[in-house]
């Protein structure tokens with residue numbers, strides 16, 4: 266059996282199924298480019314039948330990325346498969362990923378089909394997909410709650426029909442590591458022809474076991490792991506790929522397996538996905554959380570000072586987390602700035618570099634120490650900009666314990682400045698009400714989150730907002746970064762509104 270594990274990233278498909286997450290094409294392309302740098306083997310770019318936007322995003326990723334497989338999801342019917350191929354056809358390596366549930370509970374209540382009908386649909390789907398591409402993955406949704414003999418029959422038939430990857434998802438995050446490993450082993454023993462296909466796993470985190478289950482499955486012989494960056498995804502999310510890969514890497518003694526991952530891109534990928542989806546990474550998250558390499562207590566600090574490996578099983582530099590916290594200051598020039606950004610993995614055009622450099626100088630005037638985290642936040646803030654219908658020119662706030670919070674805001678629209686004022690329950694509310702008055706939009710704030718990038722009272726504030734506007738289904742995420750939290754709040758709101766305007770035009 267090969268010792269290479271293929272990493273299938275579904276951040277753009279299952280990850281986007283996280284409640285409140287909606288990425289536009291540019292954001293999907295940015296993530297896809299970063300996933301290529303990260304060294305995943307397959308990018309599942311979306312589920313093309315679901316909407317024209319999803320179709321266009323899969324098509325854009327398929328057109329652009331090279332040296333990697335691009336997959337599109339399709340139910341087990343011809344319409345979905347035709348649409349998936351239509352989106353994928355310009356990919357260098359296209360994979361059609363077709364699925365149907367195999368558990369009795371899904372058959373009875375959701376599909377309203379019997380086992381023979383599902384088997385027939387699965388085989389027909391794989392045969393149809395095979396007309397388009399040699400690379401066809403078949404997933405048995407809710408496999409871990411399916412009857413194993415039936416499941417094995419389905420797999421044997423889809424492999425005969427041409428499936429090259431068979432996926433055994435734990436769709437509802439129900440299984441446990443030992444049980445799942447045994448399940449995978451049994452499928453591998455019972456299924457005729459299984460050696461012709463790659464066995465894949467796709468775990469959800471409803472019981473917090475997605476990564477443990479994925480690693481157990483790999484130990485049992487699975488050679489493709491599906492998951493997402495930061496573990497985002499439907500409900501409690503998917504297996505976090507950075508954790509799976511670091512598990513394999515750190516416990517090479519236990520697994521003896523390799524992947525194509527460039528671990529130095531892990532941290533940057535995590536930040537980018539968090540930034541574009543508006544889903545913050547919890548501080549105690551494994552591998553990429555802010556506290557993952559922070560040592561608080563005396564005995565631990567003493568140990569780390571004497572020998573790092575007493576309490577650190579991974580080297581943060583291996584993940585692309587720089588140990589160099591003091592980077593640049595107000596006297597630094599463009600060369601040093603460009604050099605540092607390139608060490609952090611940013612490749613900026615001259616125009617982007619100039620914009621980022623101007624922001625950096627302005628920040629250096631306000632903040633004593635500029636760390637790598639500050640630089641990352643600042644550059645991400647600058648380069649995630651989409652065409653700006655509205656630009657924040659200024660705001661003024663009157664607020665305190667005995668006055669009604671009142672905001673005056675100026676936005677540039679085309680070549681013109683538009684100004685207005687409004688009162689609110691607090692200064693942020695007043696700013697948002699004023700922006701709504703200027704844009705004429707009616708928006709509801711679904712989420713407001715603020716995070717300090719580094720410690721200290723001069724830290725950069727990083728604000729994320731999610732807005733639902735004009736009765737639209739879609740939620741728009743906006744982010745803004747500034748040493749002034751009110752400015753960061755205003756920028757985040759304007760950023761979300763600009764995304765809405767970008768969608769409308």
Ligand SMILES: CC(=O)SCCNC(=O)CCNC(=O)[C@H](O)C(C)(C)COP(=O)(O)OP(=O)(O)OC[C@H]1O[C@@H](n2cnc3c(N)ncnc32)[C@H](O)[C@@H]1OP(=O)(O)O
Pocket residue numbers: 279282312314315316339340341342364365366375376377406436499
């Ligand atoms: C486990 C997973 O993550 S699966 C992926 C989940 N992702 C999504 O659902 C993406 C967003 N979904 C959508 O946009 C829509 O649900 C669509 C476009 C896919 C389908 O929309 P609609 O045609 O309106 O159907 P709706 O979603 O209401 O119902 C699903 C239908 O597909 C059927 N179906 C569900 N899964 C499958 C499958 N794998 N193969 C074939 N049929 C299926 C259901 O039985 C139901 O059929 P019915 O209408 O005959 O009862």
Ligand SMILES: CC(C)C(=O)C(=O)O
Pocket residue numbers: 279364404405406407432434435436437467469
């Ligand atoms: C489509 C399949 C792979 C899926 O997302 C699941 O079962 O969770």
